[in-house]
Amino acid sequence: MDFTHNHFELFGLPQTYALERDRLDSAYRELQNAVHPDRFAAQPEAEQRVAMQWATQVNEAYQTLRHPVNRGVYLLKLQGIDALDAGNTKMAPAFLMQQMEWREAIEEARAGKHTDMLDTLSDDLRAAHRRIEAQLAELIDTAHDFATASEAVRQLRFMDKLIAEVGDVYEELES
Amino acid sequence: MALLQIAEPGMSSAPHQHRLAVGIDLGTTNSLVATVRSGLAVVLDDEAGRSLLPSVVRYHPGSQVDVGYPAQSMQNQDPHNTIVSVKRFMGRGIADIEDVASLPYRFVDAPGMVQLRTSAGVKSPVEVSAEIIKALRQRAEAAMGGELVGAVITVPAYFDDAQRQATKDAAQLAGLNVLRLLNEPTAAAIAYGLDNAAEGVYAVYDLGGGTFDISILRLSRGVFEVLATNGDSALGGDDFDQRIFCWMLEQGRFEPLSACDMRLLLTKARDAKEALTEHTEVRVTAVLSTGEMMDATLTQTAFNAMTASLIGKTMAPTRKALRDAGLSVDEVKGVVMVGGSTRMPCIRQAVADFFKQTPLTNLDPDKVVTLGAAMQADVLAGNRAGDDWLLLDVIPLSLGLETMGGLTEKVIPRNTTIPTARAQDFTTFRDGQTAMSVHVLQGERELASDCRSLARFELRGIPPMVAGAARIRVTFQVDADGLLSVSAREQSSGVEASVQVKPSYGLGDEDITRMLKDAFTHARDDMYARALNEQIVDAQGLIAATRAALAEDGTLLDAAETAVIEASIAGLEKLIAGTDHHAIKRGVEALNAATTEFAQRRMDQNVRRAMAGQKLETFG
Numbered sequence: 133m134d135f136t137h138n139h140f141e142l143f144g145l146p147q148t149y150a151l152e153r154d155r156l157d158s159a160y161r162e163l164q165n166a167v168h169p170d171r172f173a174a175q176p177e178a179e180q181r182v183a184m185q186w187a188t189q190v191n192e193a194y195q196t197l198r199h200p201v202n203r204g205v206y207l208l209k210l211q212g213i214d215a216l217d218a219g220n221t222k223m224a225p226a227f228l229m230q231q232m233e234w235r236e237a238i239e240e241a242r243a244g245k246h247t248d249m250l251d252t253l254s255d256d257l258r259a260a261h262r263r264i265e266a267q268l269a270e271l272i273d274t275a276h277d278f279a280t281a282s283e284a285v286r287q288l289r290f291m292d293k294l295i296a297e298v299g300d301v302y303e304e305l306e307s
Numbered sequence: 308m309a310l311l312q313i314a315e316p317g318m319s320s321a322p323h324q325h326r327l328a329v330g331i332d333l334g335t336t337n338s339l340v341a342t343v344r345s346g347l348a349v350v351l352d353d354e355a356g357r358s359l360l361p362s363v364v365r366y367h368p369g370s371q372v373d374v375g376y377p378a379q380s381m382q383n384q385d386p387h388n389t390i391v392s393v394k395r396f397m398g399r400g401i402a403d404i405e406d407v408a409s410l411p412y413r414f415v416d417a418p419g420m421v422q423l424r425t426s427a428g429v430k431s432p433v434e435v436s437a438e439i440i441k442a443l444r445q446r447a448e449a450a451m452g453g454e455l456v457g458a459v460i461t462v463p464a465y466f467d468d469a470q471r472q473a474t475k476d477a478a479q480l481a482g483l484n485v486l487r488l489l490n491e492p493t494a495a496a497i498a499y500g501l502d503n504a505a506e507g508v509y510a511v512y513d514l515g516g517g518t519f520d521i522s523i524l525r526l527s528r529g530v531f532e533v534l535a536t537n538g539d540s541a542l543g544g545d546d547f548d549q550r551i552f553c554w555m556l557e558q559g560r561f562e563p564l565s566a567c568d569m570r571l572l573l574t575k576a577r578d579a580k581e582a583l584t585e586h587t588e589v590r591v592t593a594v595l596s597t598g599e600m601m602d603a604t605l606t607q608t609a610f611n612a613m614t615a616s617l618i619g620k621t622m623a624p625t626r627k628a629l630r631d632a633g634l635s636v637d638e639v640k641g642v643v644m645v646g647g648s649t650r651m652p653c654i655r656q657a658v659a660d661f662f663k664q665t666p667l668t669n670l671d672p673d674k675v676v677t678l679g680a681a682m683q684a685d686v687l688a689g690n691r692a693g694d695d696w697l698l699l700d701v702i703p704l705s706l707g708l709e710t711m712g713g714l715t716e717k718v719i720p721r722n723t724t725i726p727t728a729r730a731q732d733f734t735t736f737r738d739g740q741t742a743m744s745v746h747v748l749q750g751e752r753e754l755a756s757d758c759r760s761l762a763r764f765e766l767r768g769i770p771p772m773v774a775g776a777a778r779i780r781v782t783f784q785v786d787a788d789g790l791l792s793v794s795a796r797e798q799s800s801g802v803e804a805s806v807q808v809k810p811s812y813g814l815g816d817e818d819i820t821r822m823l824k825d826a827f828t829h830a831r832d833d834m835y836a837r838a839l840n841e842q843i844v845d846a847q848g849l850i851a852a853t854r855a856a857l858a859e860d861g862t863l864l865d866a867a868e869t870a871v872i873e874a875s876i877a878g879l880e881k882l883i884a885g886t887d888h889h890a891i892k893r894g895v896e897a898l899n900a901a902t903t904e905f906a907q908r909r910m911d912q913n914v915r916r917a918m919a920g921q922k923l924e925t926f927g
Contacts (some may be wrong), residue, residue, distance in 0.1 A: 140609070144918055159918070161528075161530050161697070162917050163914065163917050163918065164530075164697060164918035165530075165697050165917065166914055167785040167910060167913060167914065168697060168699075168787075169726065169786070169916075170487070170683075170686065170687060170697065170698060170787065171695075173486050173487065173686075173687035173688070173689070174326070174687065174689030174882060175689075175852055175854075176406050176458075176849050176852050176898075176899055176902060176904045176906070177899045178899045178900070178903045178905075178906040179902075179906040179909070179910070181854075181903075181906075182903070182906045182907050182909075182910045184726050184786055184787065185783075185912065186557040187726050187908055187912070188726045188727055188728045188784070191723075191725075191726065192727070192728070192877065194724075195723070195724070198582060228616075246904055261625070266551045270801065284769075299630055302626075302630065303623075303627065305628075306623060
């Protein structure tokens with residue numbers, strides 16, 4: 133199996149954080165069409181096994197590029213940087229303050245069972261998420277400032293956790 | 308004039324000939340079988356023209372077994388030996404079954420999966436399900452006039468690994484080659500989507516006799532992509548019957564019920580529920596074996612009130628699935644209703660209220676899953692070319708491992724597209740530790756004890772090191788059936804252990820072989836002849852496929868490589884002429900091994916072609 137390509141090359145995409153989602157999606161479908169095990173169900177076992185390995189690899193590449201945090205981590209890894217290195221925890225104080233405020237707001241919504249408050253919060257978090265994504269494109273694709281980009285990736289991961297927490301509270305309030 | 312070729316009965320057909328394949332919906336209440344004939348999916352009926360096969364099996368003392376209507380008609384008289392809704396017990400232990408007390412069976416607590424004591428002996432739910440599949444297989448082979456090359460068997464999307472594995476075992480026990488396990492809502496989406504040339508985001512709300520699934524799919528240019536799925540594998544029409552049953556007990560204030568009377572009232576409860584689909588009230592009457600009588604009226608309003616919480620139980624997973632898909636209600640273009648239970652007006656209303664649109668009910672909710680499965684079976688058997696669609700399905704529940712302190716570490720999160728593989732590194736916690744126990748779990752809960760235990764295995768022979776120095780990589784691979792296999796490897800020494808997650812319920816390959824043997828000693832088939840025949844068909848198929856591949860892509864190999872494959876083919880052909888099915892099996896394995904590198908090169912070529920097309924499209 134030829135796995136020497138990186139994920140961007142596999143899909144024929146430029147190696148940038150900014151992503152044309154439609155191009156990724158259509159390249160993904162095209163590739164899965166060629167390698168998916170359903171295409172080989174009537175074929176000998178050897179071909180079925182290769183198909184499963186390839187389809188697994190294509191899924192992995194797609195999930196990595198599609199997901200904003202994973203794509204950032206992967207691009208930085210191609211630069212030899214481990215953005216999620218446990219020793220690397222630098223984070224702007226202003227961002228940490230904002231984090232705490234959001235956490236408190238989630239707790240308040242949970243305690244008071246305010247789903248409308250969750251709705252607003254959810255919108256705010258998603259907007260902040262999009263802002264960091266835009267920053268990341270700038271930092272990685274234009275400025276090549278990988279140190280600051282690593283911090284932005286970690287911020288983005290924080291945002292994902294917050295958004296998941298909001299989801300958990302929705303679930304709790306609905307049940 | 309060219310002569311038409313006719314293969315010897317039961318012998319192989321060349322790859323380009325139509326291969327007989329079916330889709331089977333193994334339902335809680337009813338099962339069905341369908342196939343594609345002249346490009347059209349059709350449900351196959353029994354001799355009496357009925358398409359539904361009640362999922363009921365009755366065991367007589369000795370070897371006689373009734374399946375379907377004859378069994379169903381005796382369920383009130385012979386409740387211990389007449390098994391209904393066996394799907395609810397698949398891959399389940401006795402502790403998992405909520406209403407044990409109100410079921411008329413003699414349960415036997417067995418490791419992993421519950422068993423049932425009948426007059427023909429103790430039966431596992433896998434064996435009972437195999438009887439249903441066998442009946443459908445016979446129906447299909449009679450209707451289609453030949454042996455099946457394989458079947459797509461549908462399972463609830465929310466079935467976990469143990470339930471899926473049990474289903475696959477049942478099909479194998481019934482002598483079927485499983486082309487794929489297919490999620491029921493996905494099957495319905497195929498049937499609906501292809502019928503209506505649908506594009507966009509669709510929800511499939513599937514409430515069957517004993518299971519509930521909700522799947523959110525994106526349909527786009529022939530690709531059916533499942534975005535998220537959720538459900539409850541122990542919620543269905545049977546629970547609505549139970550509510551009416553409890554209401555009857557309140558109305559009648561009966562003495563403790565015998566098994567017969569219990570089954571009688573459950574049957575009456577189901578009749579009442581079905582009547583309330585068309586009528587606003589129904590009179591419920593019954594005479595018990597004790598002479599006690601019941602005569603009461605149940606209104607639709609009262610029924611809705613007593614089942615409202617059940618409907619609520621379907622809405623929580625629905626919200627979760629939408630959230631996992633990252634979508635809001637307004638983005639859902641249509642809601643397809645599947646499963647007999649979606650005939651209930653209260654369900655249709657609740658779904659319409661939630662999605663703010665009238666749900667789609669134009670396909671028969673009992674048949675849509677089977678039809679979709681038949682279409683997929685036709686594709687997988689290789690009967691179509693070019694215009695195929697592609698399914699991208701997901702796993703419904705997260706897969707993980709137990710870590711220190713009884714916690715769950717998720718390795719593959721729910722709603723990950725399959726096939727998928729994920730590796731996670733672990734280390735030892737004691738100095739000189741030489742073995743590590745791997746406990747595989749499925750579920751969303753944090754405590755390992757709250758998740759389903761799928762398998763345990765041990766990695767031994769780790770070289771002694773200080774705590775934390777060993778690096779043990781555990782790899783999870785989920786195949787296109789949604790079935791998991793796990794392997795563990797110590798990185799520095801290369802010590803390895805792996806397990807096909809053949810479950811804690813204890814039906815190993817040997818058990819299956821034994822049960823197959825039992826089954827065939829009672830049947831007319833000569834087991835040996837059958838095994839030989841199957842091996843020959845297999846081998847001929849493999850040779851034909853390999854020759855076709857050589858003709859198409861022989862240029863990918865050099866002369867020496869081609870010679871090795873040719874020699875394997877020649878060897879296998881010699882073996883086919885003999886009668887040793889074990890030898891033929893080894894020959895098949897040898898040819899498979901000889902073509903592995905060839906298969907990889909062919910796939911690389913496929914990928915290059917796919918990407919070349921892609922680039923032309925993008926840049927052209």
